[in-house]
Structures are given as structure tokens and as C-alpha cells.
Amino acid sequence: MAIPIRRRSTRERRASFDLRRTAFGFALCALVLAGGGMALRAAWRSAGLPPVAAVLAAVLALAAAVVVLRGRRARRVAAAVTEAAYEIVDAGLAELDAAEAARGQAPPEPSEHADRVDHAELDPYGFEEAVAELCRRDGCADAEVVGGAGDLGADVLATTPDGRRLVVQCKRYGPTNRAGSQELQRFGGTCYAVHEADVALVVSTGGFTEPALDYAERCAILCYGPEELTAWSDGVAPPPWEVAVVLAEGPSAGLSEP
Structure with a gap:
């Protein structure tokens, strides 16, 4: 008597394929965000990029995550990664604001007898x-x-x-x-x-x-x-x-x- 072999449904094969794609997409987004974050940080320190550039980078990262990662689980991963990206951007903007505030402060006035000989x-x-x-x-x-x-x-x-x-x-x-x-x-x-x-x-x-x-x-x-x-x-x-x-x-x- 022949034993019927249960074939995997198309939905299950798609779920397995989606899981691999999700892992691949997460790794890709992580690399993109890490590289972009380091590049942005270097640019902020050397040239002082305006906040618009940081926000634009975060939006592009979000778009890439949504395109690469589809489905309910993918959207959750994309949201988490995007939140981390915004935290990195916010930290960079705070650092820029602090640097600008420091540059705007007047240098301390020299003491009246700063060159006095003891x-x-x-x-x-x-x-x-x-x-x-x-x-x-x-x-x-x-x-x-x-x-x-x-x-x-x-x-x-x-x-x-x-x-x-x-x-x-x-x-x-x-x-x-x-x-x-x-x-x-x-x-x-x-x-x-x-x-x-x-x-x-x-x-x-x-x-x-x-x-x-x-x-x-x-x-x-x-x-x-x-x-x-x-x-x-x-x-x-x-x-x-x-x-x-x-x-x-x-x-x-x-x-x-x-």
C-alpha cells in the first residue's frame, strides 16, 4: 500500500522563504545603518552638517527597511531599527547643539593681574x-x-x-x-x-x-x-x-x- 507523502503547502514554503529574507534584510539594514551612522558622525564632526541631512538619512533608512522587509514581522523589525536610527541621529544633533553653544559663548575675560609675578x-x-x-x-x-x-x-x-x-x-x-x-x-x-x-x-x-x-x-x-x-x-x-x-x-x- 502506498503511503501518501504530504507536500508542503505554498504558504509554508513562502513562510520559510520570508524568514530567510527577513534575516537577510535585517542584516542588510544593520550594515546600512551602522555604516551610515559612522559616516554621518564623521561628517558632523568635520563639517557640521545641518539637521535636515540627519533627518533625511533616517527617513531613507526607514524606507529601505520597509522595502526590503515585508510582512508583519518585517515591519516590527523595521520599526525597531528605525527607532534606534533616530536615537543615533538625536544624539548627534544634541552633540552639534552643544558644540554650537560652546562656540557661541564668549571666552573668559583675562584676570586683571593675570600676568602678575609671584x-x-x-x-x-x-x-x-x-x-x-x-x-x-x-x-x-x-x-x-x-x-x-x-x-x-x-x-x-x-x-x-x-x-x-x-x-x-x-x-x-x-x-x-x-x-x-x-x-x-x-x-x-x-x-x-x-x-x-x-x-x-x-x-x-x-x-x-x-x-x-x-x-x-x-x-x-x-x-x-x-x-x-x-x-x-x-x-x-x-x-x-x-x-x-x-x-x-x-x-x-x-x-x-x-
Whole structure:
């Protein structure tokens, strides 16, 4: 007796064919979207494409998915892939918006004293060079560092714009180490007699003791501590040789006729 062989219906063969086509179409769409996404991302970074191009790419991907993938299952796959494509596009647009906002922001204004020199952080020789540079900045074109062994108290020598001889001693001390009266006395013994100073100046990053300031006042030696040095460096105070003129004229200007 012959056993009848059940042939597969056309619908079943079509379903099997549709499944293979669905898998193939999904892979194809994935490749297209992945390649297109990378290309779009590179284009956004290099040329800043407008949002219309991104939306157009998403629409084309959706159309390709619908054409290649037919049927109920195919439409579900196409919808999922398209949603992922839109998320990629939205992320790219957000990145573009952030970049444009960053470009539109005004650059931060430089600080008023952004180029201020921290004299306390300099080594002793660097500090002497910084003081000499301040002298040159304010008109002492020949200011030079002469400090070293045998300098007899003079670290910087210069000629003021009005022709006076400026002698400077530089003390690069820490904040708790102030220049004392003995140091001022040693400088006072050489600045006038040896270096023939018209203006004698001691600059100390640690400040001065009270006895040192008393001695300096008696000997007409200018003392610049951290505050005076900062004001001079920032240009909010006149240079020391101009202060010396004011101090020299002060007592006589204050006298009154009996």
C-alpha cells in the first residue's frame, strides 16, 4: 500500500522563504545603518552638517527597511531599527547643539593681574632680575643685576629717568622672615659711601622689623615690603624714586611761616 507523502503547502514554503529574507534584510539594514551612522558622525564632526541631512538619512533608512522587509514581522523589525536610527541621529544633533553653544559663548575675560609675578616663589637671583625688570619698565633703561660675591650690598644698579643713581638691595625671604636692623645698617654703610646712591632702596618679600624701619627712616632708605612691591608691580603706585622725591620734599612743604 502506498503511503501518501504530504507536500508542503505554498504558504509554508513562502513562510520559510520570508524568514530567510527577513534575516537577510535585517542584516542588510544593520550594515546600512551602522555604516551610515559612522559616516554621518564623521561628517558632523568635520563639517557640521545641518539637521535636515540627519533627518533625511533616517527617513531613507526607514524606507529601505520597509522595502526590503515585508510582512508583519518585517515591519516590527523595521520599526525597531528605525527607532534606534533616530536615537543615533538625536544624539548627534544634541552633540552639534552643544558644540554650537560652546562656540557661541564668549571666552573668559583675562584676570586683571593675570600676568602678575609671584615674587615670593622666585629664587634669589630670579627675584633680583624681577626687580631690575620693574626698574626698566618704569624708565630705568640701564638697570642691571650686579649682586653676588663682593657686591657690598648692591643687587641692582640703575639710573632713574631724571638722572639719579638708584641702588637696590633685594631680600627674597619667606613670609615669616623679616629683614632686621642689622641688615639695614650694613646696607646703609655702603649704599651712599661706596655706591654713591641718590636713591637707596631695600626690597624684602618678608617685610621688615620695626627697628629696621626706624633705622631706614633716619638714613633716608626706602623700604618696600610685600604690599609696596605688589602695588609697584601692578602699576597702582609710583616707582620708588618718585616716592623718594615726595618724602624728601615732605617736611619742607609742611613748614609754615611764623
